[in-house]
Amino acid sequence: MSVFKRELQLLSLALLLCVSASAPLCDVPVQRWCESEQTAQRCGVLDQCVQVNSSRWRSDERVNVSLYYESLCPGCRQFLTQQLMPTFAMLSDIMTVELVPYGNAQEKQVGQKYQFLCQHGEDECLGNMIETCMLDKMGDAAYAVITCMEASTDVLKAAPTCAGLFSPDTSYADVMSCVNGDEGNQLMHQNAKKTGALQPPHQYVPWITINGKYTEDQQQTAQSSLFILVCSLYQGEKPAACTLGQKQMKTSYC
Known part of the structure; x- marks a missing residue:
């Protein structure tokens, strides 16, 4: 999801809550309401944020x-x-x-x-x-x-x-x-x-x-191309970004 699209969804969510007089008593800025499932629940917008982040919170798959x-x-x-x-x-x-x-x-x-x-x-x-x-x-x-x-x-x-x-x-x-x-x-x-x-x-x-x-093996792969490793391990529908790939890099340790 593009940053612009996500910000637009968050703005729409804020306007909807304000219009319906149900905006949460929350000290977190609106752009952070959907930052995490815990924040959304605390601010009373969990159901709405689930729609905004429909794929983001499937933690059992990520x-x-x-x-x-x-x-x-x-x-x-x-x-x-x-x-x-x-x-x-x-x-x-x-x-x-x-x-x-x-x-x-x-x-x-x-x-x-x-x-x-x-x-x-x-x-x-x-x-x-x-x-x-x-x-x-x-x-x-x-x-x-x-x-x-x-x-x-x-x-x-x-x-x-x-x-x-x-x-x-x-x-x-x-x-x-x-x-x-x-x-x-x-x-x-x-x-x-x-x-x-x-x-x-x-x-x-x-x-x-x-x-x-x-x-x-995963350590070596992660250090040379973490992008490719994450895409290969994800079991759900892969995002379009996974088709782009990333060049491999040399590794270094301490």
Whole structure:
């Protein structure tokens, strides 16, 4: 579905609800009402959004791609910006994405909190934490913000600018409050647990699972052409984009 067509449907939905005096008491902007099934339900427009996103919410059919990565790992940055997010932009109707910033880091519990040691130093730990808090605070907008950061020359310096561009409704101060507080510490601990529970255990990053499972063949295919892999794995009616294909790329690891 084109962006214009989707925005037109959302505008029509908003007008219909306003005219019928049934607009929800919801603090989410209208363009985000249909962002997720949970948001639509909370805002009282689930039935209408199902019509807007008729193919988007068939989560039992969509291909889930989970990326376990580090914010400053060159290979992770390459895969996220050149494979994962471009593919997601073209195939969002048939795939979902999960980002888990942690990778090869290590954690140590000190009292009620955790300390983290990262492969590429303290800046990477900070980048991991910022992106973790963005994923918690920004919803789907976090994907664009993180892509912007990872595509920038300086990931950390780009963070506030990217946040302002792609998630203007989110207070960056709230993100940093999460980063510097107990909330971010616990969120990163959950990333550590999720990464540590991988079977087989990860050996490097980027580490890619498809529908919760890892195979070496799928890892290699995902890194050379994720687009082709997602199209081949999707069991429903394939979108027209799947006929376009995508060139293969060299792989890189940390």
